[in-house]
Structure formats: C-alpha cells, structure tokens
Amino acid sequence: xxxxxxxxxxxxxxxxxxxxxxxxxxxxxxxxxxxxxxxxxxxxxxxxxxxxxxxxxxxxxxxxxxxxxxxxxxxxxxxxxxxxxxxxxxxxxxxxxxxxxxxxxxxxxxxxxxxxxxxxxxxxxxxxxxxxxxxxxxxxxxxxxxxxxxxxxxxxxxxxxxxxxxxxxxxxxxxxxxxxxxxxxxxxxxxxxxxxxxxxxxxxxxxxxxxxxxxxxxxxxxxxxxxxxxxxxxxxxxxxxxxxxxxxxxxxxxxxxxxxxxxxxxxxxxxxxxxxxxxxxxxxxxxxx
Amino acid sequence: xxxxxxxxxxxxxxxxxxxxxxxxxxxxxxxxxxxxxxxxxxxxxxxxxxxxxxxxxxxxxxxxxxxxxxxxxxxxxxxxxxxxxxxxxxxxxxxxxxxxxxxxxxxxxxxxxxxxxxxxxxxxxxxxxxxxxxxxxxxxxxxxxxxxxxxxxxxxxxxxxxxxxxxxxxxxxxxxxxxxxxxxxxxxxxxxxxxxxxxxxxxxxxxxxxxxxxxxxxxxxxxxxxxxxxxxxxxxx
Ligand SMILES: Nc1ncnc2c1ncn2[C@@H]1O[C@H](COP(=O)(O)OP(=O)(O)OP(=O)(O)O)[C@@H](O)[C@H]1O
Ligand SMILES: [Mg+2]
Numbered sequence: 001x002x003x004x005x006x007x008x009x010x011x012x013x014x015x016x017x018x019x020x021x022x023x024x025x026x027x028x029x030x031x032x033x034x035x036x037x038x039x040x041x042x043x044x045x046x047x048x049x050x051x052x053x054x055x056x057x058x059x060x061x062x063x064x065x066x067x068x069x070x071x072x073x074x075x076x077x078x079x080x081x082x083x084x085x086x087x088x089x090x091x092x093x094x095x096x097x098x099x100x101x102x103x104x105x106x107x108x109x110x111x112x113x114x115x116x117x118x119x120x121x122x123x124x125x126x127x128x129x130x131x132x133x134x135x136x137x138x139x140x141x142x143x144x145x146x147x148x149x150x151x152x153x154x155x156x157x158x159x160x161x162x163x164x165x166x167x168x169x170x171x172x173x174x175x176x177x178x179x180x181x182x183x184x185x186x187x188x189x190x191x192x193x194x195x196x197x198x199x200x201x202x203x204x205x206x207x208x209x210x211x212x213x214x215x216x217x218x219x220x221x222x223x224x225x226x227x228x229x230x231x232x233x234x235x236x237x238x239x240x241x242x243x244x245x246x247x248x249x250x251x252x253x254x255x256x257x258x259x260x261x262x263x264x265x266x267x268x269x270x271x272x273x274x275x276x277x278x279x280x281x282x283x284x285x286x287x288x289x
Numbered sequence: 290x291x292x293x294x295x296x297x298x299x300x301x302x303x304x305x306x307x308x309x310x311x312x313x314x315x316x317x318x319x320x321x322x323x324x325x326x327x328x329x330x331x332x333x334x335x336x337x338x339x340x341x342x343x344x345x346x347x348x349x350x351x352x353x354x355x356x357x358x359x360x361x362x363x364x365x366x367x368x369x370x371x372x373x374x375x376x377x378x379x380x381x382x383x384x385x386x387x388x389x390x391x392x393x394x395x396x397x398x399x400x401x402x403x404x405x406x407x408x409x410x411x412x413x414x415x416x417x418x419x420x421x422x423x424x425x426x427x428x429x430x431x432x433x434x435x436x437x438x439x440x441x442x443x444x445x446x447x448x449x450x451x452x453x454x455x456x457x458x459x460x461x462x463x464x465x466x467x468x469x470x471x472x473x474x475x476x477x478x479x480x481x482x483x484x485x486x487x488x489x490x491x492x493x494x495x496x497x498x499x500x501x502x503x504x505x506x507x508x509x510x511x512x513x514x515x516x517x518x519x520x521x522x523x524x525x526x
Contacts, residue, residue, distance in 0.1 A: 161392075168378050168389055174340060175376040177360035178369075180393030180441070 004133050005251045011139040013247020014146035015208065018201035019224030020231065020239035021153065022074075022194030028170040028234040029190050032090040036077055036100035037198055038221020039108075044070035044199025045119075045206040045216065046108055053120045062121075067199040073104075074195025075188050083184070101217065109214045121207040142204050149200060150240055153193070157236060166190055170234070219263070223250075226266040230273050232283020241281060290315055290352070291476045292337070292368075292445055297346035299329075299336050306332045308500040309346065312478075314445065319467070319477045321491035321508060323484040324521075329500045330480040331373050334447050337478075338370045339363045350445070365393040367444030371451060373480075375434040379423030383414055386422045386433055390440030399442060407436040410466060428459035435466060446470065446477045452486055464490060488512045496521045 019041055026034045048066035051057050081096045126137045157163035168176045169186045177183050205220050206212040223246055231242025246266055254262040273280060292314040299307040307329050314320045322330055335341040337348055339360040348356050355363055364370075369390075378386050387407060391400045408415045411432040417425060425433060431451060438446060448467070452460045460483075467490055471477055481487035488494055488508040495505040496517075503521055504511070511517055 161388075164381070164385055164388065165392070167381060167385075171378050171380055172376060174360075175372060175378070176389070177340070178338060178364055178372060178376075179389045179437075180361050180364035181389075182359075182361045 002252065005255055006248055007133055007135055007139065009248030009251030010244060011142050011208065011247070012251060013244035014143055015201050015204045015243075016220070016223045016227045016246050017240045017243025018146055018149065018197045018204070019220055020227035020243045021150070021236065022198040022201075023224055023228045024231070024234055024236060024239040025166075025190050025194045027228065028236075029166065029187055030082065030086070030093065032093040032097070033225060033228070033233075034082075035094065035097040035221065035225075036104060037074075037097075037194070038219075038224060039101045039104035039217035040070050040074050040077070040195050041198035041202030041205075041220060041224075042212075042214070042217030043073060043104055043108065043202070044195075045202035045212045046112060048121075048203045049117055049119055049206065049212050050112070053117070059121050063203055066203050067196050070199030070202070071192050071196045074191040074198070078188060078191040083187075101221070105214050105217055112214075114214060116211045116213040119206040119210050119212050121203075122210075138208055142208060145200070146204070149197065153197070154236065156193075162186075162189060222270075223266045226270040226273075229270055229280055232280030235280070235282040238280055238282035291350065292478065293347075293349045293352075294333070294337070295347045295349070297333070297336060297348065298344045299332055299341060300344050301341075305344075306500050307336070310495075310497065310500070310502045312495055312502065312505075314476050314478050316476060317471070317474060318493065319471045319479060319491040321484075321487035321494035322478060322480045322497060323482070323487050323494060324497035325482065327499070328497045330482075330497060331449055332500075333497070334370055334372075334449050334478075334480060337363075337368065337447060361393075364441070367442065368447070369438045369441045369443035369445070370447040371434045371438045371449060373449040373453070375427075375430045377422040377425070377430045377433055377437075380421055382419050382421055383417045383425070383433060384419060386437050387414070387440050390437035391442075393441060400440070403440045403442060407439050410439070410469065411436050428455050428462075431455060431459070431463060432466075435463070435470075439470065443475055446475050447480070448477060449480045450482060451479075452481060452483050460486065484518075485512075 023033060023037050044066040047069045048062045051062035051065045052059055077100050081100055082093050085092050085096065122138045128135050157166065165181045165186050169181060169183055173183050201220065205216065227242035227246045228239055230245060231238030246269060249269060250262050250265045253265045290313050294310060294312040296309045296311055297307050298305060298309055310333065322333060324330055332341065336343050339358055343356045347354050350366060350368060378389060387404060391403060394400050413429055414433060414436055417429060422433060451463050464486060467477065479487050479491055488511055491508045494508045494511055496503045498521065504517060
C-alpha cells in the first residue's frame with residue numbers, strides 16, 4: 001500500500017525535481033526566484049502537444065520542439081527582463097518574473113484556448129505487477145529519463161568547464177570576470193539549461209496525466225518552488241531531494257486524506273519549512289546577501 | 290611600454306575618485322603604487338581590468354587602448370589581477386580555483402605546465418589540492434590567489450595589497466615569490482599600503498594621495514628620502 005504510494009510519489013517527485021533544478025540553478029546565479037519558470041515549462045508542454053497532436057508529427061520530434069522553444073524563451077526572458085535590472089533590488093526581478101508568468105499563461109490561452117487538451121503521448125500503456133506494486137510504462141519512462149537527466153546535469157555541473165564557470169559565477173560574478181569568464185554568457189547558459197529541464201518537466205507532467213491546460217504552469221510551478229525551498233535554494237542535490245520528497249508526501253497524503261488535499265500539501269510543506277528551517281535541508285544561507 | 294595610463298579620471302556616481310593619474314609599466318619592471326586608505330589604488334586597478342567605467346583619459350596595453358573592453362576580454366589578453374582581499378572561490382576546491390585562473394587558456398599542455406610551476410612554487414597548495422578554498426588560512430589563500438593568477442600565463446600582473454592582514458613570515462614568502470615572478474619576465478604593478486615592502490620590491494614607484502599622483506621616482510631614492518617618507522608614506526620618524 002505505502003510502497004505503491006512511494007512508487008507513484010517518486011514518479012511525480014522526479015517531475016517536480018526537474019522543475020526545481022531550473023529554479024534552483026537560476027536562484028544560484030541571480031539570487032531570486034523566477035516565477036515565470038513553471039510557465040516556461042508549461043509552454044514546453046503545449047509546443048509538444050501542438051507538434052504531436054495538431055501537426056501529427058513524431059513524439060520524439062515533438063518533445064525536442066518543446067524543449068527548444070522553452071530554452072529560447074528562458075534565455076530571451078533573462079535577456080529582455082532580468083539583465084537590464086540585474087543591479088536593482090531582487091524584488092524588482094521577482095515582480096518582473098510574475099509579469100512574465102502572467103504573459104505566458106495568457107498567451108497560451110489566447111493561442112490554444114482555455115480548455116484542457118489531451119496529450120497524445122503514451123497511448124498504449126502497459127502495466128506491470130511486481131509483488132503488490134503496480135507500475136506502468138509511463139512511470140518507468142519518466143523515472144528512467146529523469147534519472148538520466150539528473151546524472152548528466154550533475155556531471156555537467158561538477159566535471160565540465162561550463163559547470164565550473166557556473167559555480168564560480170554563482171559565488172562571485174566580478175572575480176569570475178577577472179578570470180576571463182563571460183558572465184553574461186554563463187548566465188544565459190544557466191537559463192538555457194534550467195529552461196530545458198523545465199520543459200522536460202512540463203512535458204512529463206502533461207504526458208503523465210494525459211492532459212495539458214493553461215494553469216498547469218502555476219500548479220507545477222508551486223510544487224517546484226516548494227521543492228526548492230524544502231531542499232534548499234541554490235543547491236542542486238537539494239532540488240532533487242526536495243522534488244522527490246514533495247512527490248512522495250503528496251502521494252501519501254492523497255491516500256491518507258483524499259485527492260483534494262493532495263495539491264494543498266505542497267503549500268503546507270512550504271509554510272512549515274519557511275517557519276522552521278528557511279534555508280531548507282541542503283541550502284545555503286539565503287539571508288547572507 | 291607594456292602598460293600606459295594617461296590622465297585617467299574615474300568617478301563613483303558624482304564623486305571623482307581619480308583626478309587624472311598617469312603611470313607607466315615597462316617590460317621586466319616591478320612598479321609600486323603606494324598610498325594610504327582611500328587614495329585610489331584599487332580604483333586604478335579596477336579601471337585597468339575594466340571593472341569600472343573610465344570617464345576620461347586612456348589605458349593602453351602594448352600601445353592599444355583597452356578602456357572600452359569588457360573585463361573578461363581584458364583578462365584574456367593576459368592582464369591578470371590578484372584582487373584586494375584575495376577573492377578565492379570559497380566553495381570551489383584549490384584545484385578548481387587554479388583551473389579558474391587558466392579559464393582563458395585553450396592549450397592543455399600550457400595549463401599542465403602552469404599547474405606544475407604553481408604547485409612547485411607553492412607546495413602547500415599541493416597538500417590542500419582537493420580541499421575547498423574557504424578552508425585555507427589567510428596566507429594560504431593569498432598564495433592560492435597568486436597561484437591562480439599565474440595559471441593564466443599573465444603578460445602583466447596586477448597585485449592589490451598582497452601583504453594585507455598576513456603574518457610577517459608569510460609576507461616574506463609572498464615577497465620572495467613576487468621577486469621570483471618578476472625574474473620570469475612578467476611585469477608587475479604592485480599596489481601596497483605597506484610602502485616599505487613595496488619600495489624594496491620595486492624598481493620605480495608612484496605615490497598616490499586622494500586620487501592624484503603626488504610623487505614618482507626610483508624606489509631606492511624614495512626609500513632614502515626622509516622628507517618624502519614623513520609626508521606621504523607614514524614611515525620613518
Ligand atoms: N564602490 C564605490 N562607491 C563609491 N565610492 C567608492 C567605491 N569604491 C571606492 N570608493 C571611493 O573611492 C576612493 C578610492 O577608493 P579605493 O578603493 O580605490 O582606495 P584604495 O587606495 O584602494 O584604499 P585601500 O588602501 O583602503 O584599499 C575612496 O574615497 C573610496 O571611498
Ligand atoms: Mg584598495
């Protein structure tokens with residue numbers, strides 16, 4: 001029974017973790033929460049839906065189209081919205097990000113309407129019984145892909161020159177520039193990678209439940225944000241851990257209480273963490289700057 | 290002339306910090322820029338590295354103006370600064386801090402060669418190789434900061450108060466290394482409040498006071514002139 005909820009929770013958690021990673025990477029370099037991030041993820045889901053369902057093209061192609069559009073969108077939003085106000089108080093950037101969030105969800109409503117659309121990925125789902133646990137092919141795909149992405153991201157951040165530059169820029173922009181790092185380009189790369197991860201999350205969320213709708217961005221945005229706060233803002237392992245925990249807590253709460261409670265659980269966790277351990281489980285001390 | 294600053298004016302907002310300073314650094318020279326708190330030494334280095342906007346005047350590197358270049362471009366030219374307060378990446382390991390120094394270099398062999406050179410010059414960094422930079426002592430961090438700068442194959446080295454806050458014994462080590470680096474043929478602009486140390490290490494020196502160069506000359510002569518010492522350098526009594 002609980003084992004089953006943990007499997008379901010891990011699947012959801014993997015999706016939240018991918019979203020939380022983007023929030024956290026962006027927080028790591030610019031020290032603000034990009035509230036447009038959930039909507040950038042949602043747009044990735046819509047583009048994938050459009051290419052797969054409307055244009056009736058190949059799924060894999062549709063997924064890549066979604067990722068590319070979200071990536072470009074994330075980089076463009078940083079360039080247009082955040083770069084000009086980089087030295088302004090962080091609250092300005094937060095407010096601008098809320099503006100972008102609104103613009104994105106409204107644009108999607110104007111283009112594709114307000115009704116839920118059915119996501120044509122995973123049409124023939126197989127189910128497997130392992131002991132008392134039931135797991136389906138959607139869940140297996142999501143868990144495998146999310147795990148591969150997280151391993152690759154960890155390697156990128158810890159083992160490559162770009163990853164080292166991203167960590168250096170997160171610590172000290174002006175000293176990084178003295179070392180020859182193009183800080184603006186490194187920040188763009190951070191937004192590109194974070195937004196691509198967000199797109200994967202949005203696509204998986206839509207594929208998992210089989211539907212996509214314009215408020216999905218706000219919904220998963222909240223879950224991803226709660227995951228970041230729980231895991232610790234700015235921490236990569238924290239985002240993964242936080243995402244998984246929110247997924248599992250939600251899934252268990254859904255059976256212990258009822259399905260309506262499920263979506264509120266993330267908020268409860270958010271409030272509790274902010275009250276008792278604002279820096280999260282693995283986070284840096286946000287208050288220091 | 291490797292580095293040539295001509296009538297440089299720099300302001301923070303409406304307050305001018307440098308009122309037209311001129312300074313030259315040639316091949317094989319160690320030149321000192323000395324002056325008390327708030328005189329404008331760090332501001333001068335920031336202007337050279339492109340971290341702050343120049344309002345008028347010029348800075349030339351090998352005859353070419355660099356005042357419109359971005360900091361990362363200036364660093365890639367080989368104008369390498371060891372910033373005030375060392376500015377170690379505290380969460381990055383010693384190895385990664387050194388690799389950050391070599392960020393602009395493409396040639397793997399050159400990076401390897403520089404790393405071996407830095408580790409034999411500062412054996413302590415070898416011992417601390419995989420520790421995070423933040424766990425190093427002040428002296429070790431200064432060595433790391435200098436080592437990191439050497440990783441870049443510098444064509445000019447700008448040092449901002451390398452002796453600040455260090456024990457006398459560590460200051461001596463750093464001083465020895467500065468001479469060794471100079472002997473490698475790297476021109477050095479040495480910024481110091483510790484005028485005695487700076488004048489001993491340099492061949493020529495400039496004395497800066499509230500944004501103006503007050504005196505300049507051969508370091509030995511400045512060291513020998515008691516009037517100058519009393520008036521500007523706060524040493525000798
Ligand atoms: N970011 C800043 N904003 C405004 N004024 C500044 C700023 N940085 C420096 N100043 C001012 O510019 C002047 C020169 O400062 P600078 O840091 O160059 O001095 P310095 O010679 O390096 O001093 P120290 O030996 O204390 O490091 C000082 O009057 C200082 O108050
Ligand atoms: Mg200074």
